[in-house]
Amino acid sequence: MPHRGDRDPAVPALTGRKGILHPDEQARHRTLHRLPAGPAVAHVIDWYWSVRWDLRGRPPYVAEVLPFPCVNVTFEHSEAKTGGFVNGVCTTKFVRELSGVGHTFGIRFRAGGFGAYTGLDVGEFRDRAVALAEVLPDADRLTDAVLAESSDAGRRDIVESYFARVTMDPDPNYALVRSIIDAMATDQALTRVDQVTERFAVTTRTLQRLFRRYVGAGPKWVLRRYRLQDAADLLAHGRIDDLAALSAELGYYDQAHFTREFTAEIGMAPLEYAKQSIRSRNEVTAKLLPGAERIPEQFR
Structure with missing residues (x-):
């Protein structure tokens, strides 16, 4: 199990916005x-x-x-x-x-x-x-x-x-879960449960049991959630040039499948989400550009 002070390079930056919609x-x-x-x-x-x-x-x-x-x-x-x-x-x-x-x-x-x-x-x-x-x-x-x-x-x-009052004994199952989660979060090539079981040498049943006990949701759902977060983050930053390529990168069978799942979870189609994000960003930029003396207090 990692030492208590260890920080994983996979942990998102404290200033990151992944997961925040709009x-x-x-x-x-x-x-x-x-x-x-x-x-x-x-x-x-x-x-x-x-x-x-x-x-x-x-x-x-x-x-x-x-x-x-x-x-x-x-x-x-x-x-x-x-x-x-x-x-x-x-x-x-x-x-x-x-x-x-x-x-x-x-x-x-x-x-x-x-x-x-x-x-x-x-x-x-x-x-x-x-x-x-x-x-x-x-x-x-x-x-x-x-x-x-x-x-x-x-x-x-x-x-x-x-x-900090509780001293935890080493838990190899938690250490394994942490390693798997870190890989899921950072490796966009991981899109299927069988890829995870092969990489970490665990059975599907064991993986499902560990995820229910420690994470609270199944490994397939966790993979899809991370890839949808990746998609929303990329779209919010203007990645709209090739949705078919983006869908493939995130492990979707085709663009139609990606669009259906994204729309069902987010509440709007990928392109509309990207356009709305760009409009919001432009509104903020327009307020900031005139000069620091006019920047609203909440943005300083």
């Missing part, structure tokens, strides 16, 4: 800040994230995300809800309406990390959000402390002190 448009309605995990918990936690919004006097905004295959623990204070929550793997597009004023501080666990830390079958949390107090001891006090703290760095210190 990222430039979202940035006009909320702020997003990420903090790295400390060495005591980096074996199970990817990073911390903080979202704040103030839409008082403005219409509500519907934020959409194509989530990663991992558990998030969140601490939220908003008009909609307040408290601490365990959010299992979300197998559909995540949609959240932001209104009024609020903030959320989140812990993004590594894929498999929450299951390794708690010993729980993460499949039980799939497509569900449950109160943190139902899962972890002393969670009410943890939630109160996090919500009472005003700074993100302070919140990170509080949750790291809590999660």
Whole structure:
């Protein structure tokens, strides 16, 4: 098992936007800040994230995300809800309406990390959000402390002190899951489960069992999710020159298959998503170009 302080080169940059749908448009309605995990918990936690919004006097905004295959623990204070929550793997597009004023501080666990830390079958949390107090001891006090703290760095210190209390024994199954997940996330040539089983010398049944226990979703779904995230990210950055070639790169049988799956998951066809992303980016650019003195405060 990797040492606690190890950071995988496969982990996306803290400034990355992969998984966030319509990222430039979202940035006009909320702020997003990420903090790295400390060495005591980096074996199970990817990073911390903080979202704040103030839409008082403005219409509500519907934020959409194509989530990663991992558990998030969140601490939220908003008009909609307040408290601490365990959010299992979300197998559909995540949609959240932001209104009024609020903030959320989140812990993004590594894929498999929450299951390794708690010993729980993460499949039980799939497509569900449950109160943190139902899962972890002393969670009410943890939630109160996090919500009472005003700074993100302070919140990170509080949750790291809590999660670092448990010393985990080496878990070869979790180490294997981590290696497989890292390969799935970064190697676009991996598009089929049989490729994974051959590369890592495991049976399909063993792979499915490990993924249910640690990840919360099956290996086929995880592969498709990573490739759809790749597609949305490339399209948002203007990759629209050859959709047939893009479909093939991501392992789809043909462009029609890719278009159907993308539309079903994202809610619009690939080309329309790309055009909408470009329009949003151009709107932001038009506001920024006149000069730094005119840059809106939320973009500084």
